Amino acid sequence: MCRILAFKEKERINGEVLKAFVNSARYDPFSPYKSHPDGWGFIILVKKNGSWRSIYYRSPEPIFQDDLSLLTSIKGDEILGIIHARKAGKKFLQGLTHAHPYHARAGAYDLYFAHNGSISRSAFQNPSLPYTDSYMFLLKIVDEVSKSNDVRNSFRITFNSFKEYAASLNSALLSFSEGEGPLIQVGYYYNKREAVDYSEEYFKLYIWRNYVFSSTIKYYLGNADNELVYGDIIYL
Structure with a gap:
């Protein structure tokens, strides 16, 4: 399992939320x-x-040992983003190549994807590919978007289709x-049956203002009481 933060903001990213994210990755x-x-x-x-620009960054270093100046310097009229800190499940799937968010093109869209959890490789058509389960999750979304050019429905179809195979689809x-x-x-x-081997709180996602984040960020931030609707998708 990893830690994830998604948000929609104005002017700049909330510094207290960023600090809580770094702390959650450290401990x-x-x-x-x-x-x-693991990156x-x-x-x-x-x-x-009036124009959109993108800033995309991935690192094999832990966030708590890396330079955050690029991230903290971002300013704009509107800001949307995803930040992800990884705990790798397999040693051979580590390094820059496997750091989230992943990027792919599908139809008219640029897609950037981050995932917390694991999916059984039996869920995939080619389970022996040297990719993470998270990247193959994205490839399935790409396939759906390429067929329909409907990014909302494509994510929902893919998300629902993997539920029976996943420990977590938080993404x-x-x-x-x-x-x-x-x-x-x-x-x-x-999967609540698998969560019994952990603290169930570890798996939960919360929302505060227009910030959605993993439970550990809530733990350090201390001001998020609204859990997301279990089994569903929200839009920012």
């Missing part, structure tokens, strides 16, 4: 591993003077097209 009281050190990354869409998809602009979708689901 996670809900995680049996206690840390999320991190972000995708930020910024609107200035965020940022899409952008010239015609529609940016949209963030956040899916919230975990």
Whole structure:
């Protein structure tokens, strides 16, 4: 399991939320591993003077050991983004290549995707591919978008189709097209039978203002009481 933050903001990203995110990656009281050190990354869409620009960054270093100046310097009229800190499940799927958010093109869209949790490889048509289950989750979304050019329905179809195979599908998809602009979708689901081996709080997602985040960020932030609707998708 990893830690995730998705948000929609004006002017600049909330510094207290960022601090809570870094702290949650450094030490996670809900995680049996206690840390999320296996790389991190972000995708930020910024609107200035009526035009959108993107800032995309991934690193194999832990977020709590990396330089955050690029992230903290971002300013704009509107800001949407996803930030992700990773705890790798398999040693051979580590490094920059496997840091989230992943990027892909599908139809008219740029898609950026981050996922917390695991999906059984039996859910995929080609389970032996040297990709993370999260990246194959994105490839399934790409396939659906390519067929329908409907990014909302494609995410929902994919999200629902993997529920029976997943420990967790907590995930965020940022899409952008010239015609529609940016949209963030956040899916919230975990297998409650598997959660008994952990603190169930570890799996939960919360919303505060226009920030959606993993439970450990709530733990450090201390001011988010609204859990997302279990098994559903919200839009930012």
